[in-house]
Amino acid sequence: MTQHLPWTLARRAERMNPSVIREILKVTEQPGIISLAGGLPSPDTFPIEAMREATNRVLRDHPREALQYAASEGFAPLREWVAIEMAEQGLPVDPAQVLITTGSQQGLDLVGKVLIDPGSTVAVESPTYLGALQAFNPCEPDYVAVACDDDGPLVEGLAAARGARFLYALPNFQNPSGRCIGATRRDQLMEAARAMGLPVVEDNPYGELWFDGAPPAPLASRWAEGTVYLGSFSKVLAPGLRLGYVIAPKPLFPKLLQAKQAADLHTPGFNQRVVHEVIRGGFLHQHVPTIRARYKAQRDAMAASLQAHLPASCHWNTPQGGMFFWLTLPDGVDATALLPKAVALGMAYVPGAAFFADDARANTLRLSFVTVSPEQIDRGIRLLAQALETHAP
């Protein structure tokens, strides 16, 4: 317990720390720097006109309801929309299992509160989403990293997760690795998890952002009662609305709901109604393909630049969706140590070390391709190659 007289901090506060990425972003958001470090979707994809029309309709037709306190579960028609959408993706759910959250980050906070005791174990992928570690940390878990290859967690790696409260997995175009778990691996993993009694928390912010074909059905479709599923409108509409959802097995739902009520009473009803108004007529069926096409072109540009400029000693997989390349530098090159040189040359990325719960691989880094023009991507990768060249390992 730290003392800031007269305040005594809770022990869990020791596990709260500034986001490494946000700190890096502050350093790299200088004018003139080509930043491939961001994790933001492209604002060119935000459906501003649809938002304007929807807000006007909501404030014309249901202003009092939209501005009043509302149910902690969420706006019923939006919960129904989510249930229908999930069924189309292969996961039939009852709207009563859908909890609307203030972004899917809040879903992680609620899951942590309900499932993690101090000193209990949470299994994560290697690497894993940094924001999830931040959300879980105040609950003071011990982490165990499940060994992964380019297709996701290894089935034999699950042995390390025995006794964990859950496995946290991001199967579609993972942040940071960009990888997507294939159908066969999904079958194997969920069969093994079920056999071990290892629950799964499935996080899916990027699944809709596929380039060539939709990813396989959710992990949850393979073991519904053993999986909590998190979804988000941040990447298909806009993150500034902070709208996500949790789909929970029925025995878990009441506790997640009570945690939600205690956390912020409910997600802004105004935002829920506006988003429902935007999407209820099938808007996303027209809109999301435009995001896919845009991001695919950006992905292609970065793939070409990596191929053109980086030495053969670097490795990467070309992501089939999402927003990120994951780059492995030659053994012995520390991406954190390299960053200041890259920034001095005029480009920035996120070192991969922050994305590991343990046993960080220092020679990895994350590159975002969605907010920067192909020309800037090419120049940025060129500068990265130059930084690497002049860097003594």
Next chain:
Amino acid sequence: MTQHLPWTLARRAERMNPSVIREILKVTEQPGIISLAGGLPSPDTFPIEAMREATNRVLRDHPREALQYAASEGFAPLREWVAIEMAEQGLPVDPAQVLITTGSQQGLDLVGKVLIDPGSTVAVESPTYLGALQAFNPCEPDYVAVACDDDGPLVEGLAAARGARFLYALPNFQNPSGRCIGATRRDQLMEAARAMGLPVVEDNPYGELWFDGAPPAPLASRWAEGTVYLGSFSKVLAPGLRLGYVIAPKPLFPKLLQAKQAADLHTPGFNQRVVHEVIRGGFLHQHVPTIRARYKAQRDAMAASLQAHLPASCHWNTPQGGMFFWLTLPDGVDATALLPKAVALGMAYVPGAAFFADDARANTLRLSFVTVSPEQIDRGIRLLAQALETHAP
């Protein structure tokens, strides 16, 4: 740890429970029931036209910024607005001390996470705001209730709070008691708290809703480095926007910010910009007086009805602001047992027992006067008197 195979719940989840009030509201929200049980502001006060204009301006002038991820601290101009507003109320603060939250309920959640260890003590008023207990419960505190009179916590009552992590107090027109702590009592309490090294968490959702004169300056103005202050836009604009703020002493701010970031990354930027657009030209100086006038007339109506219909064996104080009367029934009358009879006659209220952290006074109840017409108030109080009359204590 409860088992819902394959899930193991965290111990803290045992302290999460359905809101007693929300459960009561479900029962009493039947057609034909005059509900004085609600805690909602009157939707007639929501500035719908101003909201429509502001959303259109934000989506015209800053759509990409409003819909993108944003700073966890909050929208800088809104933080500055809060700082200026607080200075006018007698609490000079730096905008860097202002953290924008998803409703002030989230402020309570963050305060709990940063300051409460399992088994540590939190001191509360008697009665106290139920939502705060719900927010703090997952952090597993022990509560100690500070003895109160009609002017708030008794200075000599603070002895019971020695060693507590903080005293949680709602000094202005408290929910549920309606009481407002006077200037002299504020001086005495804060002097004693400072002498004891007892920090204070000051919650102020209702302070602007005064009827005859503004309440005294905040508790925080008497001991800034020992007080966390929570404010809200829910009662002066609209609760469906979920917009509140925390003002923290500088040594505490970073931990609250990190907890905020982990909880939901940031409060919806769209909502922050829209609210700032509504209020930045001084809108509240015209708007809030209309809410005051409306609520004062409603307060007068309920005061007259209580005076006219209730027996002399009942006691209440006429609130000088806010939304609630707090009624003490004759000794031995249990307001929880009386409720079904009142509902059968056609009116509803909230039994007071839920608002006590310990040692509940069963013969108390809360009446809201803001969402029901004077005619309905009169009929509701008449029915309450009738229920009391036929009730065998």
